[in-house]
Amino acid sequence: MVPNEASCLEARAALFAEGDPTGDVYELVAGVVRLSKVLPDGRRQIVGFAFPGEIFTSSGFALSKQNVATCTADAVTPVRVVVYPQKGLHDLLLAQPDFVHSMFDALRHSLLHAQQQMVLLGRMSAVERLVWFLLMMAEKQNVEHNVPLHLPMPRYDIADYLGITHETVSRVLSRLRKNQLIEIQEGSMIRIRDWAVMRRMVEGLC
Amino acid sequence: MVPNEASCLEARAALFAEGDPTGDVYELVAGVVRLSKVLPDGRRQIVGFAFPGEIFTSSGFALSKQNVATCTADAVTPVRVVVYPQKGLHDLLLAQPDFVHSMFDALRHSLLHAQQQMVLLGRMSAVERLVWFLLMMAEKQNVEHNVPLHLPMPRYDIADYLGITHETVSRVLSRLRKNQLIEIQEGSMIRIRDWAVMRRMVEGLC
């Protein structure tokens, strides 16, 4: 029997907040989680979304030291997560070699994603940001051509993720619709009509 | 004797380029290294600078799989680095427990930095970005009050790091000078005159 074994949890709101003294590791089973940082004046940047099957943490991985969450995590949709308490991590790593690789991979992916996001935020236009976002969401959902994809989060979450305003999100989506690149069905369902053109718009940021 | 033991290297230009099939780990001894990503049309985003004592990698850490560099690393100044080849990493980790912690810490710091950078790029104004950059450089150099700090990289590197243009870097620095916040000595030497005000301008992004 593994000490401090993982527990399962259902939630609809905050999992942890920036500054919380936790170093736990989370594995998302179902739902969508939003990881964000907020400035004192209210400006917010979403540093990532987590989707089912992905691992995320409050503060990177630290086995030994006491830790403080560097961002806030809350549920965008009702969520089911597996929590691996920081205290048991060391033993868990010894007991389950596969878990080591999962952790390393999760870290690698976080870093890769962060690097991509920096290029996006530093060097890409609003249209490019949204096209990239839609293609990413399509990929996460394994969407077939002609099948619409679902945006589980509201516009202002997309905005805070892409470093623009929710009005700009709305305007750009309308423009993509007018240009026949996408079709908007009831707001949160979007069908991509021209994959080739959209992919070409963001080549180099794969 | 450790297999594939670390080797020392001096360089003045590229260490590795995006796409190179390497998974090596580097420890910077002296100099400054620039980690960047470039889009097909030439737009560039610097995802980080490395300073003496810091560890950086071409593609996060991966012990097993063959890897491809996700960014380009080149020397901003003449550089001395220790190279830990990917092949020997596994053995090195077993042999030197301290190295494991160094690696974990390096990863954690990369992630933390990346999250900060996302807030910076997504939500901060040009002035805030530069103030933050100057304070960070001062901290890296352990600058005492009233002692000028040194910017080893040219303006366009600062620009590509902060997601703005080099003209804007120049203009904002001039504005900070006119506002008595800094003093510019021969371009690359900058003295911070009002730490309190500058710190207040970027509070919340610590």
Add this chain to the structure above:
DNA sequence: CGGACGCTTGAGGGTCTTCAAGGAATGTGG
């Protein structure tokens, strides 16, 4: 001495933001 490079500054324009208003959908309490 001429050219290359980096830094600065100006003028004008484009992109995105801010502020504002209206509509659609959903939930709530009378």
Add this chain to the structure above:
DNA sequence: CCACATTCCTTGAAGACCCTCAAGCGTCCG
């Protein structure tokens, strides 16, 4: 069951901020 509030989305008008293009200056180096 229906006002009413709330939330989210969309669109418009005006303007701020930063970019682009351009020119001038200093330094370094061949």
